[in-house]
Amino acid sequence: MKRSAFLLLLAAVAIVANLPARSIGQQEAGTTPVANDLPGDEQEAAAGEASDAAQIDGELESDSGVETQRLPPGYSEIITNSQRRKIYQIQQGYQSQIDVLQRQIAALVTSRDAEIGAVLDPQQQQVLKFILEIRERNRTEMEQTISTQRGVTSPQANGPVTAEPALEDTELTPIE
Known part of the structure; x- marks a missing residue:
């Protein structure tokens, strides 16, 4: 079992090593990560998928207005644009359920606290x-x-930081 896991890992490293070098989130115009390995006709189809994916990304960006869809880590290096579209659709299908659950979690945490x-x-x-005030300061x-x-100046939303009160100035009564 260990040997097969090692061979699988070795194959994955070999695949990633053969991909074109690029920055995260950038893709060569008109290609998919594996398009260079395809025959001429299939490369043209892959180029069409790339422009479709760009349109999908643009649609997702404009529809949500806040956040674009993101692929799970490592997926962008190995999937085709049609797979990308399917993954985005799956993510959109689950997002409303996830939002409901996140609101429930936030309510439970507030109640627990x-x-x-x-x-x-x-x-x-x-x-x-x-x-808690001291920690926040x-x-x-x-x-x-x-x-x-x-060299970055951040705006102070809460106004200037006031001097921390000395521990001696705080009235604390012993806990019995």
Whole structure:
């Protein structure tokens, strides 16, 4: 069994090694990744598929307005444009169900977090709120530091970062 898995992996590497070098998301005009291996008539058909795929990509982009369809990792290197269209159709068929489930997950997470927060007494809730505020300030400061180091200035949506309150200035009562 191990040998067959190794041979399969070796074959996949050999296929990928023979593909034309290109950047992710870029495709040579009028070709599919395997079009160069096809006879002349089939290359013309593949070129037609490439323009069809570009139209499909454009339609998907304009229909959604936000996000274009994406192939699973590694697929773009090995599929034809007709397979690409089929995959996009499959993805579209599942997307509404996925959206419903993601909204349900978000509602469940919110409900779970509310129940977990209810376990804490008011003092613990106050301490937790303080801890989370400190973490958020640290995260914001870190993002600003990284942006500054890269030479990018990010707009501050929440206004300027205020000085962090000293731990001594915070009224905390002992937990019994």
